[in-house]
């Protein structure tokens with residue numbers, strides 16, 4: 285079907301919840317994807333930090349093929365090997381003792397929110413339910429998680445919101461401290477606010493949050509849905525920021541593109557969930573967990589983490605150089621292969637221009653470009669992307685008149 289007909293049908297048959305780029309992606313290989321007309325694109329979006337092993341990684345493909353033949357799904361009425369093995373893998377390589385599996389980031393945060401309330405009620409009584417989240421955060425689109433998300437544009441039109449959430453400015457410990465009271469059950473935040481424009485949490489801020497939570501038996505919950513799975517050069521971003529949470533959520537890259545989510549917790553907290561308190565039909569199914577296990581193995585046993593760290597430094601440096609050469613580029617922020625560039629121009633125009641020039645980039649906000657390539661991205665990919673970005677910024681800088 286020609287591209288235009290497909291787009292017309294998309295306009296006709298799909299609920300119009302997305303504004304899409306005008307290409308139809310039909311296949312991918314490594315760090316590249318190809319559209320219906322056969323054009324190649326260098327992928328700096330990676331399915332929004334999902335395709336961490338790139339496209340068509342042989343180990344992941346083989347695992348999915350084998351598992352599909354063997355068993356795709358049974359339900360949590362029975363034990364399955366991949367689920368238990370993936371849980372053990374995550375526990376062995378994190379602060380956590382137990383894992384609950386679901387199918388998306390929002391669901392992982394739902395599980396975290398429910399667990400925090402349940403723990404609060406059990407340990408401190410029914411008034412302990414409030415969760416402090418951060419302004420400009422992103423935690424998902426279900427009713428509880430859009431309430432947790434500190435952005436009006438995500439909440440607008442869906443009121444009444446879920447009770448029990450309050451919002452503090454990011455990286456402001458004093459603000460959180462002043463909001464804590466006997467109702468406070470948990471503090472939920474992203475170690476790096478990604479959708480919100482790539483803002484990294486300060487180490488001191490996180491250490492202070494940790495101390496406050498420990499003192500008052502408040503749960504510290506990290507949403508590592510985007511920052512986890514090697515994105516920043518370590519398995520989880522908080523490893524580099526010097527603070528361990530009580531609960532952590534994962535999704536996006538966990539199974540390299542197969543839908544999955546996970547909520548991890550310390551034993552003392554996880555014990556608040558008992559048989560019947562939470563569930564998911566698809567959650568932890570053999571196909572997704574087998575894929576997740578292979579992704580973890582490739583990450584931890586191969587050189588992918590090390591590569592992500594090195595390429596992350598290379599990308600950050602390249603973007604910083606690019607910024608220095610273009611007046612309309614204001615700032616570069618990020619960690620590893622999660623980088624943002626703040627511009628003085630509409631990022632959507634830059635994204636559209638990059639697409640025409642064969643590079644996929646994402647606009648996290650109207651002013652911040654986000655770069656989240658597969659962790660297997662190469663120096664060559666980065667150089668090519670930077671050339672394209674430089675050319676676009678040159679042109680846009682000139683459009684706006686000469687340098688001051």
Ligand SMILES: *Cc1c(COP(=O)(O)O)cnc(C)c1O
Pocket residue numbers: 387388389390391393422423424425474478479507508509510535536
């Ligand atoms: C993407 C994302 C979510 C939501 O995940 P979905 O799978 O889209 O529900 C939540 N939190 C963060 C930090 C994310 O990046």
